[in-house]
Amino acid sequence: MEIGLGLGILGAAVATLLAGIGSAIGIGIAGQSSAGVISEDPDKFGLTIVLTALPGTQGIYGLIMGFLILFRTGIMGGEILALTTPQGLGLLFAALPIGFVGWYSAIYQGKAAAASIQMIAKRPEEFGKAMIYPVMVETYAVFALLMSIMIFMFLPF
């Protein structure tokens, strides 16, 4: 196997890996706060589940990027490309924005979501407002995914 192909596969792994770790931690934090609220007030399950799921999107973005890269290399069916080292590096670099931004934004989104969940415990009628703060973190994960896809699309091969 050429080193270029290896680097491309590494890119797919990195995108899924880092963003996935972030989402797991983020949902973990939000989930704990939800469990705390639900143990006192089970009726709030419906509201808390939405907020708890929010930090999960980064992991999905990472997975999408990972698939895109794998398809491009041809190892998932089709003809395996003989990538040069610079081409493989290009794929790896395309993975980095969503990998790193996904990782950190998911953790901080999880914290914001947990705080909103705590707010919902006291003021369920303000669910809409509580939702906005963690969603704002999402912006930067979307930007990162956008940049990852741009790099991926404009790679010259």
Next chain:
Amino acid sequence: MDNDRYAYAVGRIRAMETSLLDRGKIERMVEASGAEEALKVLGESEYAEYIASLASVYDYETMLDQVLHRVYRELRRFAPDPELVGLFACRYDYHNLKVLFKAYKMGEERDELLVRDVGNIPLTVLQRAVHDDDYRSLPRAMRDAAKQIAEALRLEANPQLVDLLLDRAMFTEMVEISQQFDSPFLHDYLAFQIDLLNVKTYLRVKRANLSREFLEQALLPLGRLDLTKLVQLADPPEVLADRLLSSSYASFMEEAIQSFQKTDTLTRFEKLVDDFLLEHVKKAKYVAFGLEPLAAFILAKENEVKLIRIIMVGKINRLPVEEIKERLRDVYV
């Protein structure tokens, strides 16, 4: 990152806070036409289950004991640091020890004052310790104070000394436990409490015309104010208010000291102190990950119990509504 482990506990506390009594309910209790009516208003809250089993309105203290017992039990169960709950629970051990010393050594049997199942140390252990004069099973600060008291009580029965030494040991232990937490909220709270207790002691000593030596002995260490340096006993009380103008207590000290001078009682002073401390405790509302909301919940619940007690005592003694209102404290929610 480390404080993330509080995510569950704070979520749970926020949900529990919704059952704290709000100002409206407290006011309706005060406006109620009698003790029965006040209890009925209270029955619209989570207190309903306790009220159902009350023999009579005079029995409200057992209800308040049960409430405290439950708060401490629940928090011990889910607090990431049970020592935090222990920090507040140890106050009940010291309280019980005071009652026991007075019962066994001075013959003042006041069993109804004992608080069961809240403190860190089982009541039977404390009872045995005082009864056998053997304090080895107690924590260090408490043991040292207890030995000293037992020693002194052999010479003369002095209830004041019991309170003094045990208060000092209690704050020593509380400050010691609080050192393991990196929480300015907690450290400030304890320092404020010690300082304000010292100001109260100063005013009392002044009113009773006691000596400077007595004052020095009665003041608690570990606070942030050094009252003996700040004022002389001969100074009029306004001087103290002036000297505290640049301290954290400036906002209410002038009014507190004025009311003391005017009425010669500390009722208003104590109310203002409690409100000031509660205002500090309210900062925990803005903490999403940390021990602060847990500590605040304990203090808020204790404040609520105090409010109910003030109202019930007032209602049972048929005090006018205005008079009860004067004594009422702020609420946390």
